[in-house]
Amino acid sequence: MGFGVSGSVLTWLKSYLTGRYQCVRVGQASSSHTLCHTGVPQGSVLGPILFSCYISPISFIANTFGVGIQQYADDTQLYVSLSPTDMHAQQSLLSDCLSALHSWFCHNGLALNSTKSESILIGTRQRLRTLPPIASPIIAGTPVPFSDTIKTLGVTLDQNLTLNKHVSSLSRSIHFYTRALRHIRPALTESMAASLGASLVQSRLDYANSIMYGMSASNIHKLQSAQNSLTRVVLPSLRHLSASERLTYLHWLPVNYRIQFKIATLTYKTLATCQPSYLYNLLQVYHPSRALRSSTQQLLYVPYMSTDFGRRAFSYSSPATWNSIPISIKNCSSLYSFKRHLKSYFIAQLTNN
Secondary structure, three states, X not given: OOOOOOHHHHHHHHHHHOOOEEOOEEOOEEOOOEEOOOOOOOOOOOHHHHHHHHOOHHHHHHHHOOOEEEEEOOEEEEEOOOOOOOHHHXXXXXXXXXXXXXXXXXXXXXXXXXXXXXXXXXXXXXXXXXXXXXXXXXXXXXXXXXXXXXXXXXXXEEOOOOOHHHHHHHHHHHHHHHHHHHHHHHHOOHHHHHHHHHHHHHHHHHOOHHHHOOOOHHHHHHHHHHHHHHHHHHOHHHOOOOHHHHHHHHOXXXXXXXXXXXXXXXXXXXXXXXXXXXXXXXXXXXXXXXXXXXXXXXXXXXXXXXXXXHHHOHHHHHHHHHHOOOHHHHOOOOHHHHHHHHHHHHHHHHHHO
């Protein structure tokens, strides 16, 4: 449906999906072979791609009702913006959209599992306190009560997007792997311990950390303390050094710089490729009305945000972070060069501070 696949490629896909048989085998006994009318071979490379193609009409249905949608594999999220003036209208649109999706799923041999579905109201504390009672969404005839938190792609989101529970969970995970590394540290060389620390712990600090921009200082401190504990395990002979000195020795960025590094890298890739469009459309090159020194700095327009809540959005964090980077780093010809020079720049700042 609108994928532009035709000719021999379409014939190849058709031959791959049709004419397949399956049976059930238990020990030495085997059932008769039955023709498969649906599905793809389990574990196949094409499976995820074909599944994404199969469920692509979901986005068209949601767009028909004016409901926002995000999809990743079989994880689908619907969202609407509520305001006191049109709250009931938006709720009605969401309800109609869910009913239409349920019908589509039933018609196409799929099922909506209401027990695995979650709903949440997100907003500032002040706004949520002023909202009138809101009925829970109904999925497949079953109400889905609003939760205080939901987990999406490994990130725990709370109603106010404080990320308090996500940080607490992440901090516990980091301390768990740090303690595990401490048990085997005597048997490892320094480089081996650093590599294990980077793969087991640093990777968790980096996962989806761009959403941590503007997060509370207490949450940043909690994660930084966890990272500092890791450096003491990796470098037991350098415990007398400060945390920043140990990080510099390992060439590791502290938490706040890692967040800026991720956002800057996303911005560089988005500007270089104009993709993904949903991020590229949020960026606007700054064009001063007259010739200024800033016109040669490749600056991005920073939108006005009246609240700290709003300044956590990518449309603000991306240009704000990008504009703080030296022009020499922005002009790097490759992503590898950009990341290498940007990390060195942050390490130098850490040393100077």
